[in-house]
Amino acid sequence: MIDRRLLSLRLGMLAAATALGPMQMAPANADDDPWPQIAAAAFGKRPLADGAGLLELEMPARAEDAAVVPVTMRTTLPKGDARTLRSITLVIDDNPSPVAATFKVGAGVTMISTRVRVNSYTNVHAVAELSDGQLYVIATYIKASGGCSAPMTSSAEGETPLGQMRFRQFAMPTAASATTRREAQIMIRHANNSGLQRDQVSLLYIPLFIVRELRVWQGDQLVLEMDGGISISENPNIRFSYMPNGASTFRAEAQDTEGHVFKDEWPVEAM
Amino acid sequence: MVGFLLFRSVTLTYPQDRLTPLAVDQVAPGVYVHTGVIALMTAANEGAIANLGFVIGGDGVAVVDTGGSVREGRRLLAAIREITDKPIRYVVNTHGHPDHVFGNAAFGPPTIFVGHHNLPRSLAERGPYYLKSFRPSMGSLLDDVKIVPPTLTVADQMKLDLGHRPLVLQAWRTSHSDTDLTVLDKASGTLFAGDLVFVRHIPVLDGSIRGWLKTIDDLAKIPAQRVIPGHGPAPSPWPGALNDERSYLQRLESDCSDLIKRGVPLAKAAQIAGTSEKSHWELFEDYNARNATAAYSELEWQ
Numbered sequence: 407m408i409d410r411r412l413l414s415l416r417l418g419m420l421a422a423a424t425a426l427g428p429m430q431m432a433p434a435n436a437d438d439d440p441w442p443q444i445a446a447a448a449f450g451k452r453p454l455a456d457g458a459g460l461l462e463l464e465m466p467a468r469a470e471d472a473a474v475v476p477v478t479m480r481t482t483l484p485k486g487d488a489r490t491l492r493s494i495t496l497v498i499d500d501n502p503s504p505v506a507a508t509f510k511v512g513a514g515v516t517m518i519s520t521r522v523r524v525n526s527y528t529n530v531h532a533v534a535e536l537s538d539g540q541l542y543v544i545a546t547y548i549k550a551s552g553g554c555s556a557p558m559t560s561s562a563e564g565e566t567p568l569g570q571m572r573f574r575q576f577a578m579p580t581a582a583s584a585t586t587r588r589e590a591q592i593m594i595r596h597a598n599n600s601g602l603q604r605d606q607v608s609l610l611y612i613p614l615f616i617v618r619e620l621r622v623w624q625g626d627q628l629v630l631e632m633d634g635g636i637s638i639s640e641n642p643n644i645r646f647s648y649m650p651n652g653a654s655t656f657r658a659e660a661q662d663t664e665g666h667v668f669k670d671e672w673p674v675e676a677m
Numbered sequence: 678m679v680g681f682l683l684f685r686s687v688t689l690t691y692p693q694d695r696l697t698p699l700a701v702d703q704v705a706p707g708v709y710v711h712t713g714v715i716a717l718m719t720a721a722n723e724g725a726i727a728n729l730g731f732v733i734g735g736d737g738v739a740v741v742d743t744g745g746s747v748r749e750g751r752r753l754l755a756a757i758r759e760i761t762d763k764p765i766r767y768v769v770n771t772h773g774h775p776d777h778v779f780g781n782a783a784f785g786p787p788t789i790f791v792g793h794h795n796l797p798r799s800l801a802e803r804g805p806y807y808l809k810s811f812r813p814s815m816g817s818l819l820d821d822v823k824i825v826p827p828t829l830t831v832a833d834q835m836k837l838d839l840g841h842r843p844l845v846l847q848a849w850r851t852s853h854s855d856t857d858l859t860v861l862d863k864a865s866g867t868l869f870a871g872d873l874v875f876v877r878h879i880p881v882l883d884g885s886i887r888g889w890l891k892t893i894d895d896l897a898k899i900p901a902q903r904v905i906p907g908h909g910p911a912p913s914p915w916p917g918a919l920n921d922e923r924s925y926l927q928r929l930e931s932d933c934s935d936l937i938k939r940g941v942p943l944a945k946a947a948q949i950a951g952t953s954e955k956s957h958w959e960l961f962e963d964y965n966a967r968n969a970t971a972a973y974s975e976l977e978w979q
Binding site for chain 1: 806944947977
């Protein structure tokens, strides 16, 4: 996949990306900008149109915790624009594996929010494919560092078992009816080891161990499919908007890089 | 000529042979403390932001935490040597954060290093990361820092005897961090609480907010006369020193739980949770949103 190709290509970046805290890293000059190469590897020769006015990409200007950086992507199509979202690819340019994830979405999804690791001061791109078959790109810049190689969360007692899923459905602020968009959140308990953290005893890197694929269905309809990379934070957590389709259940299935398959199912809650 | 001048200025910057002993106060008979500045670690403050101390017993000394650089550790050693020539039997690390352990290399054999049973793992896992990530703010002060893990570890409770002077070491559940250890000097009733207790310096969460709140209740039962917090005025009154910290962590927990319940996303919650506590703390802007991020991520799974 794209991630793996880029992983080997970009591991060398890790050595350079070590700053944490107040030290400013000079912005990359044009020659160092990795984006053209990433775009070519991920999207081939497909043109990337400016997504301004069609897409939004929200991240804090400075990360509070580089291992858990919230990011929200949404479409902001003008009223009357009939196009819909097909997929969004999130790229953290200077991460060791820049393609954080690709989300394919079902009908009615206009917003996806998740949490990522950010390894250095970097540009972040979101590339959306709309129903017109075109790709649109939007970018932002974030100050963060060390997120990919940051040690995992402290060992807390009574840990939730690997692969446990939680699903939340949110009541929308305005009175929701069967035809208005809602939001839901899928959480999965997983270390999501980036492969860049060191093992304490062997001093070797802890092998890559991540949630590779995650799918969520509303009844029989696929709502969300994530093809995830190493930049997705520990305990992957995705919030998304969707259009209720009258189904009585949501179900989810995830697979990690060791071949574990996790499944669960939840009734649709009346809002 | 220019080269010569540069060389001179460099050698004058770090006069290894003229280390000023760290300023220490005697807080009880045989118990000495250096009070760190309330700040982030920088080259300018030599990483000397944590409270450090030592206890002198009948036939030896125990050091509690060694500071944020080897230079600070050496200055602590110089301060000890101005007061006593008894051997330094133990260095106890109250947890694994850089401002408490980066001075370890100033203390050589036969000193025994003591810590929480999780500390060897934690230091091995995080040590190289800490050395890299503090390089920009600490610069060449990190050159001689070595990650020195404990060889004597505490799973629950352990007594060390300095010669008619017992110290009680207690390892705690994941709280401020997953390597928290307290040291109680029975003779004087002085509790070295490490970063389980913050006074004036905003508490920093790198473990478990629920665990920490439980631990605060347990700590309050320790019959001590005074506490040496990890950061803030030392000594501080006991158990009154816990009050502000408990209020802050309870507020953070209830805010985060409420925001999670109401479906407020992490990004927004991190900007809101705990902010009503701001007036009680220094460095609030540096740590509160980060604490809120950690607390929210933990409580989401409750």
